Amino acid sequence: MNVLALESLDLAALLCSRVCHDVISPVGAIVNGLEVLEEDKDEGMREFAMDLIRKSARTASARLQFCRLAFGAAGSAGASIDTGDAEKVARGLIADDRTQFNWTSPRAFMPKNKVKLALNLCLIASACIPRGGVMNVVIEGEGADVRISVAVKGPNLKLASHVADLLEGRSESGTVDAHGIQPYFTGLVARSCDMEVQVLATSEEVTLKAAPKAA
Template identity: 30%
Template sequence: MTATSPSAIRAVDLAALVAGKLCHDFISPAGAITSGLDLLKDPSAQDMREDALALIEQSASKMVALVHFARVAFGASTTAERFSAEAIRDLAEALLAGGRARLAWRLEVQDLSKVQARALLNLAYMTVGALPSGGEAVIEVVAEGEEIRLAGRAAGPRARLKPEATTGLAGEVLIEGLHGQWIQPYWLWLTVTEAGGRLAIHTQEDQVALTCLMPV
């Protein structure tokens, strides 16, 4: 895979890719809600009424979790300028519940700025995403002098980052591959570096570690 220099992407293209990522995430629960409603309206499918209601309820909860996640991970999230680490944990767990990976938190710092909260939420999402076959994702928030360290460690069978994610985390523009797999890692890199921070990746067999160091 080849790439151009870091951050060489127009703002309008970045906005379009973020919007595309969000639409892709929303379409699945939205479609499931529509399918459930169609079943409820079908006179020949009344024996599936309970299944339809369960599908609608589950998908609506997923949609709400996605909206709350996206407001902080990609948007401005109302007028809030500070977040508690526990609030970010709750947002991540609501979205990632039911997956194969176990998610553990070590929160030594509680008060986060908006940009730190955005980085943490995306970091947690990506750490869990590095475990396609399950395993454990550990998220840490630790103060280190004048910096705060946000770390995600994924350990499990086949733990890995996709090539597009590695490109995005390096701040490089994708030339070949799927932009849907690239945009969120790039967004994390952009969030951290524009705040004056640094992002590092370490991978080995069945393990992935992501570390963001950001100014307090």
């Protein structure tokens, strides 16, 4: 198993590709809806287009707000982030009519990289339940003893085989693409917090746990 060591420019480019991939679908749907409004005079189709535009705009906004906290600077170096804001953007991205989202955490200001770690673990976990399900996020402890758990259950539950290795900064091929950059980035964030991520996967539940590194 090869240890990955990406150049900073490659990491930035791959993360940008990932964010663009997440946002381009709802933005494209907005464009399609606007084209229908311009070209179709049928009231039923126009109402359908307006509904598509409204839903897609909400989706695009939710994804951008999430990415701002999960991937962006979100303040100056050393800044803290309100866990209530983190819950809001995670709920906006993940909770829908197919997915029940539960967040258990005292509201507090937490170092930004620990908040980014929690949000990125949510993103990995959400990919395990493509048809929806239940996500339970628990953040407990304070200071250097913060612990994060994200557990998911649902139909078609599956954890991609490369996730655990990429979280540890390793890759069988020695490379990573835009599809795998997010778990690799999550591992970088965890190590920046002096934390490690444990992956527990069964046929019924996938749990990602982040805790301080053992002395």
